[in-house]
Amino acid sequence: MKIIRLISVGLFVFGLCSGQQASSLLPVDKNATSETKNLLINLKKQVSKGIMFGHQDDLLYGRGWKYEHGLSDVRRICGDYPAVYGWEIGKVEVGSDYNLDSVPFSEIREHIREAYARGGVNTVSWHANNPATDGRAWDTTRVVHAILPGGKHHELFKQRLDKLAAFLLDLKDDQGKPIPILFRPYHENTGVWFWWGAGHCTPQEYVELYQFTVKYLTQVKGVHNLLFVFSPDRVKNKEQYFERYPGDEFVDVLGLDVYCWNGPNASQEYRNIAGTDLSIITDAAKERNKLATFSETGLEQIPNSKWWTEVLWKTIENYPISYVLVWRDAYNMPNHYYVPYPGHAAADDFVEFYKLPRTLFQGDIANANLYK
Numbered sequence: 001m002k003i004i005r006l007i008s009v010g011l012f013v014f015g016l017c018s019g020q021q022a023s024s025l026l027p028v029d030k031n032a033t034s035e036t037k038n039l040l041i042n043l044k045k046q047v048s049k050g051i052m053f054g055h056q057d058d059l060l061y062g063r064g065w066k067y068e069h070g071l072s073d074v075r076r077i078c079g080d081y082p083a084v085y086g087w088e089i090g091k092v093e094v095g096s097d098y099n100l101d102s103v104p105f106s107e108i109r110e111h112i113r114e115a116y117a118r119g120g121v122n123t124v125s126w127h128a129n130n131p132a133t134d135g136r137a138w139d140t141t142r143v144v145h146a147i148l149p150g151g152k153h154h155e156l157f158k159q160r161l162d163k164l165a166a167f168l169l170d171l172k173d174d175q176g177k178p179i180p181i182l183f184r185p186y187h188e189n190t191g192v193w194f195w196w197g198a199g200h201c202t203p204q205e206y207v208e209l210y211q212f213t214v215k216y217l218t219q220v221k222g223v224h225n226l227l228f229v230f231s232p233d234r235v236k237n238k239e240q241y242f243e244r245y246p247g248d249e250f251v252d253v254l255g256l257d258v259y260c261w262n263g264p265n266a267s268q269e270y271r272n273i274a275g276t277d278l279s280i281i282t283d284a285a286k287e288r289n290k291l292a293t294f295s296e297t298g299l300e301q302i303p304n305s306k307w308w309t310e311v312l313w314k315t316i317e318n319y320p321i322s323y324v325l326v327w328r329d330a331y332n333m334p335n336h337y338y339v340p341y342p343g344h345a346a347a348d349d350f351v352e353f354y355k356l357p358r359t360l361f362q363g364d365i366a367n368a369n370l371y372k
């Protein structure tokens with residue numbers, strides 16, 4: 001917990017949203033649970049205090065460890081947990097007990113409960129298998145047209161959504177109340193690597209896919225613990241961001257996935273691209289009374305020892321976003337990690353990033369009561 005926080009909060013005016021605006025904010029699911037409704041309002045209010053830090057799979061595993069209760073690579077470095085936890089549920093739709101990264105769903109469920117009990121925020125991504133081939137999400141065999149109503153795989157697709165819904169409905173706290181989730185389906189739609197991506201379906205098909213999913217989960221399956229996040233990959237302009245936008249009635253949060261690459265000028269390029277795109281989503285979020293987030297980012301292996309304070313923070317600090325989430329520290333892929341481990345050259349800089357008055361970790365939101 002950073003003591004200087006309170007002083008700086010008063011000084012930070014950029015992106016302030018009035019209480020009036022925040023309290024009039026309603027999730028797209030009109031039957032959302034009160035905790036889910038409160039989360040959206042409180043996240044919007046909290047934007048004036050700073051940017052929450054998030055980490056994918058934080059409590060599950062990290063460099064050199066796996067499934068050890070209480071461990072977290074973020075905590076190993078700075079002594080505190082992240083405020084936001086990302087989880088991945090690809091393969092839930094085919095009834096597997098393990099996600100596509102071989103993590104048991106039982107572990108994911110337990111950690112979602114643990115994070116919620118601490119007052120943290122859970123967000124879920126879904127690298128769903130291709131329904132036509134049962135290949136992975138990266139199997140770009142054309143399929144979106146075939147899973148929409150009237151398509152030859154529509155019934156199969158609904159069965160997959162049933163399994164997705166069963167997992168989401170099962171996320172409950174100790175009192176049996178549903179745990180609110182920022183759900184982020186069909187992400188990076190401006191990229192060409194997933195079956196729902198650009199080039200593999202028309203904008204209209206994508207919009208119908210997203211809308212159908214929202215309606216099916218909320219209206220047919222009675223899932224009322226979701227806030228829906230739309231998160232394209234990098235875009236050149238506002239038109240491209242909104243080309244496949246499902247509409248304000250289907251999206252609660254305007255997200256963005258942009259990664260930093262290593263190499264000459266990569267940091268500057270990242271700052272330019274992410275900066276432009278964050279400006280697009282934060283302006284749009286203001287106009288539409290939505291929340292904005294940097295839903296995925298990171299520099300794999302963090303070869304730049306000052307990346308946290310000199311690249312990431314400088315890129316995001318002036319944008320009113322709810323959180324920034326970096327990707328996972330894979331336990332079985334030695335070069336696939338985004339948070340430094342003890343002794344890593346970028347570890348000290350991560351601690352400096354943590355200490356910044358406007359980066360929010362678990363200790364900073366512990367008393368925020370985001371669900372009340």
Ligand code: BMA
Pocket residue numbers: 088100101127327328336
């Ligand atoms: C990707 C990589 C993959 C992983 C997928 C889903 O970006 O981390 O190794 O399978 O996310 O977690």
